[in-house]
Structures are given as C-alpha cells and as structure tokens.
Amino acid sequence: MSNFRTCSITGLKVHLPAEKLIKINAVTAIVFLLVGGILGLLLVLTRWQAVHILPPEFFYRFLTLHGIAMLVAWIIFWEMAALYLTSAILLNSRLAVPWVGWLQYLLMLVGGGMVAVIILLGGADVMFTSYVPLKAHPLYYLGVILFAVGAILGCVVFFATLVVAKTEGTYSGSLPLVTYGAAAAAIIAIITLSHGAIVFIPTLLWSAGLIPPMDAEVYRLIFWGFGHSSQQINVCTMVAVWYMLGTLTVGSTPVNEKVCRTAFVLYILFINIASEHHILVDPGFSAAHKSWNTSYFMHLAVLASMIHAFSVPAALEVALRKKGYTRGTFEWLKKAPWGNPGFSSLFLSLVGFGFLGGTTGVIFGTEQLNILSHNNLRIPGHFHATVVAGTTLAFMGATYYVLPLIFQREVAFPGLAKIQPYLFGIPIMLFSTFMMVAGGFGVSRRSADMYGSGGFSVEYSPIVDISLSIMGISGVVACLGGAAFCVISVATLIIGKKIVAK
Amino acid sequence: MSITPVPPGWWKMPLHKEEKWWISIALVWCIAITIAMPAWHFVGKQNSSQEYYTISTEDYNTLAEEFMEKYKTGVETAGDWEWDVVTPPPGSDIYLRSMQWKWDPILKLKKGETYRLHLSSIDVLHGLSIHPLNMNFEAVPGWDYVLTITPTQAKEYRIICNEFCGADHHGMIGKIIVE
Structure with a gap:
C-alpha cells in the first residue's frame, strides 16, 4: 500500500493519486478566483456610477468573463476537489480510476481556458447566459461543452469511488453526512451539466453556420436547466461543507441524520424544475405552468434549506453547550471560536446565504414580484449573497482546513487569516444588499452606463446614488478580502511551514 | 460527526420536539406561499400576461x-x-x-x-x-x-x-x- 500516507492530524488514510487531484483542482480554482476577482474590482468600479472607469466594450467583455471565471470555473474546480476529498479521503478509500480524474481536469482546464481566451479576444461578448440569437464564436460554446463534460467525468469518478469503498469495505455503516451531501450535489451536477451540454451542442452548430438558430424561448428554458440548477450544485456542496466545518471547528454532530439526509433528497427532487422562475415574465408559457413549477416545486426545495437552516446552527449549539458554555441562551454563541477562520466563514456564510440570498430568492422567484425584479440589480444582488457570501465564503473556510490536511502546510499569515472571513463576508453582504436596493429603484443589471449613451437621459431616485456608492465601497473592500484569501493560500503553498508526519 | 460513517440505526432516531415544530412551521409557510402565487391571479390586479x-x-x-x-x-x-x-x-x-x-x-x-x-x-x-x-x-x-x-x-x-x-x-x- 505504498500509494497511501496516513494523515498525522486526523489519522485518515490518504490516497496519494486522490491527493494530487485535489491539490491541482483546488489550485486551479484559486487561480480562477484571482482572475475573476480582479475583473470584479474593475466591474464594481464601473457600476459605482461616480467612478465609472471601464468603457462599455470592456465592461461587457469583463462581465462575461467574470461570470464564467467565478460562477463556473472557481466554484466547479473547487467542487471537483471537494468530491475527491469527500469520497476517497473521508472513506479511507482509494480513488477509482484516477486517469479519468485527470481527464476531468484536462477537459475542464482546456474548456475553461478556451472560453476565457475567446472572451478576452472579443469573440464572445454575450454574457454568461449567451442567449441565442446573440452569437459568440463557436469555440466559446465548444469550451463550455468540454468544461461540462469534464465536470460530469469528475462526478463519475466520485460515484465509482463510492462503489469501490463499499465493495472493498473501507468503512462500515452509512456514508458520512458530508459525503452524502456531496453525492446529492453530484447527482444534481450530472442532471444540470447534461442540460448544459444539450443546449450548447445545437448552439455550437448554429454558431458554426451548420443549422438554423433554435427558438429563443426554447434556449432560455433549457439553458436555465443548466444555468440555475448548476447553482444548486453549489448550494448542496455548500451545505455539505457547512456540516464539515461544524465538525472540524467545534466537533458538532448532526442533530438528526434522517432529517438532514431527507433535506438533501428534497434538493435533488425539486430544485431543477424550479429554475423556471427565470422565465416568469416571458411569453410562451402559461401562468399555470409557471406557477406550478415555481411554487410547489421551488417551495419544497426551500423547505430543504429551511431544514438545514435549523440543523446546522443547532448542531453548533449542541456541540458548544457540551463544551460547558451553558449559561443563558447565548453563552455558546459568545464563546464560539470567532478567531478560527473556519468557524467565522461558516457562520457568516450561513447568515449571508440564509437571510440575504435565500429569502430574496424566494421573493424574486414569485411570479408577480418577479415583474418588479426581473433583470434589474435585485438579481445580481440576490446571487452575490448566495454564491459569494454563501458558497464562496464557505469554500474559503474549508480551504483553511484543506491546506494543512491535504497540502500538509501550516496556513501562512495566521493573523490575516483570522480576519479574512470578516474582511470578505461583511462587505459582500453590504454589497449585495445595496445592489438590491438600487435594483428596487429600477437600475438595470448588465448595463455599462445606467444613464444611457447620448439618446434619452434617465433620472433616478437620489437613493440610487447613495446605494451605488455603498455598493462600490463595500465591493472594493470585499475584493481586498478576496485578495487576502488568495495571498494566504498562495503564500501557504510557497512559504507555509511543512507539517512533518510523525 | 458529520465526516465519519454513521453506525446503523440512524433512521430510527426520533425527532426532537423543536425539530418537529420548526419543520411544521416551515412546511405551513411553504404551503402558504405556494397557494399565494396562483391565488393572486384571481384576487390581484397585477399579473404577468398569459x-x-x-x-x-x-x-x-x-x-x-x-x-x-x-x-x-x-x-x-x-x-x-x-x-x-x-x-x-x-x-x-x-x-x-x-x-x-x-x-x-x-x-x-x-x-x-x-x-x-x-x-x-x-x-x-x-x-x-x-x-x-x-x-x-x-x-x-x-x-x-x-x-x-x-x-x-x-x-x-x-x-x-x-x-x-x-x-x-x-x-x-x-x-x-x-x-
């Protein structure tokens, strides 16, 4: 068994090929986070109307790449690392077919790189959504397809590893909750990435001039089966990471396994069709169709989130009370390890996702209220709360544990790491909130200049100026917080003290 | 522990009172908003066109x-x-x-x-x-x-x-x- 090492901290058997794949996926994720973050800084300094630095051409180009680099590349590369971690490492198993894992990495890297280059060369100023009949260079669509196929292969390796672990008897009992959550994420990933591949194949052929364009509404319907459902991969992985961080930081145990696991099943069953809330103000679908799919289905997925919203903090409270912090109602919260970046990330992610992202998602996804929110700044405000304050922050927190456990190095600049989650989490919540406020006054999303370009001028409520300024300042601070994370991670890899196995 | 395998028997663990209350309240709320959306088509003045x-x-x-x-x-x-x-x-x-x-x-x-x-x-x-x-x-x-x-x-x-x-x-x- 020369292919394994024993972790000096956890005692887990670490399969070296799995470890290599985790490392390379995690590092690539952070590189994309850095690229997306630099673009994010330029974008926020443009939407902050008083500063407004980018000309329209570059604003649209960078916005397209920002979406791809963050929403797709950073998050999915990190999730691939998480899938290998929660399968091979947590189950003490070998990773099944590591070469398929490398194929996953290669396809995603080539696909993601291709998309990034085409966008920067100006061949795909079409935004993350690339709605037909707005056309990009064929290589853009090909890049997305390669990326999606690569990610599907990652899920295949994950499931194959679960089978290997079961048949080789590397663990007894049921899967750990975190692995179970990752499995739910992988199931959703296969469904949603298939939607992506299905919708981009005819789009690629059309872009290459081989077939006529598909109906714009059909594209929107299938695209959102990919575009929004893929965000549910993030939700699922994030919730799994919440449970993992709870255990790693304060030693929490799920209050009730049955409830937590049922909630994950609710995600799988109901979240995909709920993506139809993107077409609430579109022609082509009856009100009955829209209501059915976005109310009944979406609210059962919301129920799952409500269950986690109870279980995760409840598990933390129980664990902290067991440590003796039992005075009053809130001593456990006061005495929680706020200096541990893993814990503060977990907590801020929970607050940001739950109170800002989740609630606004349900509100804006209501048919009649969507009329007032569709495509204005309320929407990016909502998803920066879910995907950035929620998912990204949770992943950052988990990275502080992946660094010592997988990279076997002590986290560099521990003082900076201590405050990094606050430096990133709090401003990003302000950013989201004030984006939504501006959206409520009719400021459009994806606009290089909300005052137009020389035709009719537009007047806004004075609240808009203030909101966009707060959004701008907090956005810049959040970029600093993100940069701090990248600096800490990279420095750890280069100068972090090696943890020597005893 | 949520990162370690779970011994058999977890499915039979009873729910705590607080959990039951929370899930019930959440479910009732979900049903309420589920009804609200189609109901507004009958009682509200502003709906998207069909x-x-x-x-x-x-x-x-x-x-x-x-x-x-x-x-x-x-x-x-x-x-x-x-x-x-x-x-x-x-x-x-x-x-x-x-x-x-x-x-x-x-x-x-x-x-x-x-x-x-x-x-x-x-x-x-x-x-x-x-x-x-x-x-x-x-x-x-x-x-x-x-x-x-x-x-x-x-x-x-x-x-x-x-x-x-x-x-x-x-x-x-x-x-x-x-x-």
Missing part, C-alpha cells in the same frame, strides 16, 4: 411598421437618434418594436385607457423595463407577447432595455408619454 403568439420577426416587423405609419403624429430626436411619435386610439392594438439598439416608436397614450401592447424583438432578446415604475418583461424574437396595459399616471416614462443585447445595450432607451 397572451402570446408565435410570429416570424418579418411579420411582426411589417405589423409594427404599418401601425407606426397609420398613427404617426410627429418626430422626436435626441442625440443621434430619431423616433416617430405615434398616437394610437384608446383601446387599440399597439406595437413596441425592439431592435439593436432602439425602442420604436415613442408611444403617446391616454391616462385611464386600456391598450393591447404587442411586445417583441426583430433581432436578439431585449428586456422591457418601464422606468420609474420598474415593471419588467422580456421581448423575445419570434414571440408576440401581448400585455394589456392601463396607464394610471400622466407622465413621461422611460423604457430601459434590461436584457443584454450587444455593444450599445445601455444606450437603448425609449419613451412612453401618458397624457
């Missing part, structure tokens, strides 16, 4: 141009842009054509009268955002989306395009005048 037809972009363009010619009452310019000002009779079918990067025409409507607004695009997707009302609908090529509207306030509205449509997307701003 009337739409497929139409070729050429046919829609012809209809929109006939409409503009028939009811044209003037011309307005701003910057390098020029629009027809169109004053249709109350109760009629009106057209708002979207294209890269223009809303055509400038509509002059009467307060308190009802119109059937035919919204579509003749090239890529556009987004109708009536400012400052902040009401938003999608303009989709190939689809004639009929919105029944009754303006309730006499003022000048802006129409902002809020679906990204290319290089001068942010410059695509039109106007509706309600008298």
Whole structure:
C-alpha cells in the first residue's frame, strides 16, 4: 500500500493519486478566483456610477468573463476537489480510476481556458447566459461543452469511488453526512451539466453556420436547466461543507441524520424544475405552468434549506453547550471560536446565504414580484449573497482546513487569516444588499452606463446614488478580502511551514 | 460527526420536539406561499400576461411598421437618434418594436385607457423595463407577447432595455408619454 500516507492530524488514510487531484483542482480554482476577482474590482468600479472607469466594450467583455471565471470555473474546480476529498479521503478509500480524474481536469482546464481566451479576444461578448440569437464564436460554446463534460467525468469518478469503498469495505455503516451531501450535489451536477451540454451542442452548430438558430424561448428554458440548477450544485456542496466545518471547528454532530439526509433528497427532487422562475415574465408559457413549477416545486426545495437552516446552527449549539458554555441562551454563541477562520466563514456564510440570498430568492422567484425584479440589480444582488457570501465564503473556510490536511502546510499569515472571513463576508453582504436596493429603484443589471449613451437621459431616485456608492465601497473592500484569501493560500503553498508526519 | 460513517440505526432516531415544530412551521409557510402565487391571479390586479403568439420577426416587423405609419403624429430626436411619435386610439392594438439598439416608436397614450401592447424583438432578446415604475418583461424574437396595459399616471416614462443585447445595450432607451 505504498500509494497511501496516513494523515498525522486526523489519522485518515490518504490516497496519494486522490491527493494530487485535489491539490491541482483546488489550485486551479484559486487561480480562477484571482482572475475573476480582479475583473470584479474593475466591474464594481464601473457600476459605482461616480467612478465609472471601464468603457462599455470592456465592461461587457469583463462581465462575461467574470461570470464564467467565478460562477463556473472557481466554484466547479473547487467542487471537483471537494468530491475527491469527500469520497476517497473521508472513506479511507482509494480513488477509482484516477486517469479519468485527470481527464476531468484536462477537459475542464482546456474548456475553461478556451472560453476565457475567446472572451478576452472579443469573440464572445454575450454574457454568461449567451442567449441565442446573440452569437459568440463557436469555440466559446465548444469550451463550455468540454468544461461540462469534464465536470460530469469528475462526478463519475466520485460515484465509482463510492462503489469501490463499499465493495472493498473501507468503512462500515452509512456514508458520512458530508459525503452524502456531496453525492446529492453530484447527482444534481450530472442532471444540470447534461442540460448544459444539450443546449450548447445545437448552439455550437448554429454558431458554426451548420443549422438554423433554435427558438429563443426554447434556449432560455433549457439553458436555465443548466444555468440555475448548476447553482444548486453549489448550494448542496455548500451545505455539505457547512456540516464539515461544524465538525472540524467545534466537533458538532448532526442533530438528526434522517432529517438532514431527507433535506438533501428534497434538493435533488425539486430544485431543477424550479429554475423556471427565470422565465416568469416571458411569453410562451402559461401562468399555470409557471406557477406550478415555481411554487410547489421551488417551495419544497426551500423547505430543504429551511431544514438545514435549523440543523446546522443547532448542531453548533449542541456541540458548544457540551463544551460547558451553558449559561443563558447565548453563552455558546459568545464563546464560539470567532478567531478560527473556519468557524467565522461558516457562520457568516450561513447568515449571508440564509437571510440575504435565500429569502430574496424566494421573493424574486414569485411570479408577480418577479415583474418588479426581473433583470434589474435585485438579481445580481440576490446571487452575490448566495454564491459569494454563501458558497464562496464557505469554500474559503474549508480551504483553511484543506491546506494543512491535504497540502500538509501550516496556513501562512495566521493573523490575516483570522480576519479574512470578516474582511470578505461583511462587505459582500453590504454589497449585495445595496445592489438590491438600487435594483428596487429600477437600475438595470448588465448595463455599462445606467444613464444611457447620448439618446434619452434617465433620472433616478437620489437613493440610487447613495446605494451605488455603498455598493462600490463595500465591493472594493470585499475584493481586498478576496485578495487576502488568495495571498494566504498562495503564500501557504510557497512559504507555509511543512507539517512533518510523525 | 458529520465526516465519519454513521453506525446503523440512524433512521430510527426520533425527532426532537423543536425539530418537529420548526419543520411544521416551515412546511405551513411553504404551503402558504405556494397557494399565494396562483391565488393572486384571481384576487390581484397585477399579473404577468398569459397572451402570446408565435410570429416570424418579418411579420411582426411589417405589423409594427404599418401601425407606426397609420398613427404617426410627429418626430422626436435626441442625440443621434430619431423616433416617430405615434398616437394610437384608446383601446387599440399597439406595437413596441425592439431592435439593436432602439425602442420604436415613442408611444403617446391616454391616462385611464386600456391598450393591447404587442411586445417583441426583430433581432436578439431585449428586456422591457418601464422606468420609474420598474415593471419588467422580456421581448423575445419570434414571440408576440401581448400585455394589456392601463396607464394610471400622466407622465413621461422611460423604457430601459434590461436584457443584454450587444455593444450599445445601455444606450437603448425609449419613451412612453401618458397624457
């Protein structure tokens, strides 16, 4: 068994090929986070109307790449690392077919790189959504397809590893909750990435001039089966990471396994069709169709989130009370390890996702209220709360544990790491909130200049100026917080003290 | 521990009282909002339209141009842009054509009268955002989306395009005048 090492901290058997794949996926994720973050800084300094630095051409180009680099590349590369971690490492198993894992990495890297280059060369100023009949260079669509196929292969390796672990008897009992959550994420990933591949194949052929364009509404319907459902991969992985961080930081145990696991099943069953809330103000679908799919289905997925919203903090409270912090109602919260970046990330992610992202998602996804929110700044405000304050922050927190456990190095600049989650989490919540406020006054999303370009001028409520300024300042601070994370991670890899196995 | 395998028997663990209460409250709330959405179609005044037809972009363009010619009452310019000002009779079918990067025409409507607004695009997707009302609908090529509207306030509205449509997307701003 020369292919394994024993972790000096956890005692887990670490399969070296799995470890290599985790490392390379995690590092690539952070590189994309850095690229997306630099673009994010330029974008926020443009939407902050008083500063407004980018000309329209570059604003649209960078916005397209920002979406791809963050929403797709950073998050999915990190999730691939998480899938290998929660399968091979947590189950003490070998990773099944590591070469398929490398194929996953290669396809995603080539696909993601291709998309990034085409966008920067100006061949795909079409935004993350690339709605037909707005056309990009064929290589853009090909890049997305390669990326999606690569990610599907990652899920295949994950499931194959679960089978290997079961048949080789590397663990007894049921899967750990975190692995179970990752499995739910992988199931959703296969469904949603298939939607992506299905919708981009005819789009690629059309872009290459081989077939006529598909109906714009059909594209929107299938695209959102990919575009929004893929965000549910993030939700699922994030919730799994919440449970993992709870255990790693304060030693929490799920209050009730049955409830937590049922909630994950609710995600799988109901979240995909709920993506139809993107077409609430579109022609082509009856009100009955829209209501059915976005109310009944979406609210059962919301129920799952409500269950986690109870279980995760409840598990933390129980664990902290067991440590003796039992005075009053809130001593456990006061005495929680706020200096541990893993814990503060977990907590801020929970607050940001739950109170800002989740609630606004349900509100804006209501048919009649969507009329007032569709495509204005309320929407990016909502998803920066879910995907950035929620998912990204949770992943950052988990990275502080992946660094010592997988990279076997002590986290560099521990003082900076201590405050990094606050430096990133709090401003990003302000950013989201004030984006939504501006959206409520009719400021459009994806606009290089909300005052137009020389035709009719537009007047806004004075609240808009203030909101966009707060959004701008907090956005810049959040970029600093993100940069701090990248600096800490990279420095750890280069100068972090090696943890020597005893 | 959520990162270690779970011994058998976890499915039979009873729920705590607090958990039961929380899940029940959440479920009731979910059912309430599930009912609210369709219910509003019967009791609310403002719902998205259920009337739409497929139409070729050429046919829609012809209809929109006939409409503009028939009811044209003037011309307005701003910057390098020029629009027809169109004053249709109350109760009629009106057209708002979207294209890269223009809303055509400038509509002059009467307060308190009802119109059937035919919204579509003749090239890529556009987004109708009536400012400052902040009401938003999608303009989709190939689809004639009929919105029944009754303006309730006499003022000048802006129409902002809020679906990204290319290089001068942010410059695509039109106007509706309600008298």
